Amino acid sequence: MRDKRRTDLIALAALVCTVVVLLLANRYLDDYKIRIINLSGIYVTLGLSMNLINGFTGLFSLGHAGFMAVGAYTVALLTMPIPMKEMNFFFQPIVPWLANVEVGFLPALLAAGLISAFLGVLIGAPVLRLRDDYLAIATLGFAEIIRVVFTNTQSLTNGALGLKGIPNYTNTWWSWGVAFFTIWFVSFLIRGSYGKAFMAIREDEVAAEAMGINLFKHKVLSFAFASFFAGIAGGLLASLLGTIDPNMFRITLTFNILLIVVLGGLGRIAGTVVAAVIVTVMMEALRFLDESINLGFIQLKGIPGMRMVVFSIILILVVLLRKEGLFTRLKGRESSYAEN
Template identity: 75%
Template sequence: MKKGRLELNIIAMALFIGLLFLFRITFDSYKMKILNLCGIYIILGLSLNLINGFTGLFSLGHAGFMAVGAYTAGLLTMSPAMKEMNFFMKPIVPFLAEVEWPFFPALLMAGVISALMGFLIGSPVLKLKDDYLAIATLGFSEIIRVIFTNTQSLTNGALGLKGLPIYTNIWWSWGAAIFTILFMVFLIKGSYGKALKAIREDEIAAEAMGINLFKHKVMSFTMGAFFAGIGGALLGNLLGTIDPNMFRFVLTFNILLIVVLGGIGSITGTVISAVVVTVAMEALRVLDETINFGFVTIQGIPGMRMVIFSLLLMIVILFYQQGLMGTKEFTWDWFFNGKGFRKTLKKEVK
């Protein structure tokens, strides 16, 4: 089995790309948007899992890094004419007025600026632990949102940015998602990944083994912020409009939900959970509307979607306290051996 893993990976990748081609042909615009959101939330879930799951830090500032990435890519990709239409209350700063970049360099710059913000925020904040770290990162996230709301000449303030070019498609979102998955796999399997896990399990023991706690924490926080910026940029150029209210704490909570549901410290779990949660949130919208079965009509109840979704989450967490995958990962041996899957489920139930 070990000798054929590379071949199996290549075959699986080819089949998945073929599946994306099929989806692109058969899905309508609404379903394609959901599929794009699945890829984006995989990126966001993995970036938060790197910080919270693999390093053991409790960060609640992801929405702030997403905002930085979304605004950076948005301002760099908008045409000068569209910027002039958006910034009618106060002119945009001169050094951005005539700038119009292709999407790929703008996407990379969004990640770099977010990573820089992560480094600047993480350097002083990561000396805190547990609840204090969570409060501090949440505070910085809100500070970023408030700054974006009040910098009229840079971000257009509370009005936000409208008419962003719709560059994000299935290849951008899922290409970035696949890259993020591969990056996470190689990172966690390497020496840095082992060091991050050691910090998560016992900081004192990790430091005694010669691991530089501050360096690895800042590195993890910065890389998580980078991918959060990428995810925010993809989201902004998918929706075509952004404003500061999009990046409230609720957005961080949704990403944290994906991480916890899939399993804190599991790449596979985050990928599965991101797809399931994104699709379920849209599929359950039918509960908010009137349903006609022909022989009976059921009146929809606004908000029922979230009630049912919350109940389903409670049921899953009751049976799988460590999430769907716990800390387990997908392997081909596990796939071809049904017993391995059953053993994993039994361990999680216990």
């Protein structure tokens, strides 16, 4: 019990520190830096939600971009002012039942999470009996299908043109508030019986089933929670950026989140949080590579695309040098890939 109390104290201290940092940041930092702080918070939520499936339940899912897209479009369509909708849908009018809807941010976020979770259950129920790589490919396929459908349903999503002028409700309190709620929820879930069941499934599916754990129920549940948070994070992102289009939600986005999860350590909450912040900040910090630098005596020309080259080299190096993730001490429990 002392151990649990210590963790609680640390969590409380982290919470207080974050609040102080956010207060100071909102006061002294410019818009660009605030935006990075927001993005970090959103990526914390995304990383944790993916870690819930991939890390804690041991299901290899790559469908996050799809659920984010669902959440982002839900929030965009629900919060956008009615005149703005008319301006966006000049090509083909919006479906009548959405044309005159405008709700607040919180109900829109909740709707985003719930619709996304519902879709998660709908998709998860048939595909979750697949194993490992097959599950990964099937979920990746669903995410792609969602993107293609969103590109083609002109009267619902405005198709490839995307949506512009989404009201900017997301601020640091929203993004980090949701992040902290996710941290709390995931740790709460993991400590309880559900978490034990999830981890039992990860360790050995057959043994878990023999112990009386309902595999199907727990897998779908884990998937539903994860898609709920992915949807909410997508909604926060839409409201932060103000503009969305289906091409934002490509596989690359899922890979970014997977990267955070693996660097932070599978099944590790604190590691995921730290990795999310580091990866987000680093993506921005490397931006100078794409732009010209003036060192006074010498002018270095930026090369477009260089940022991602350096980023991927760092990624490969980190994986090669720290094979078990940046913040893990545990030995990898998963089977090595050459084992059959």
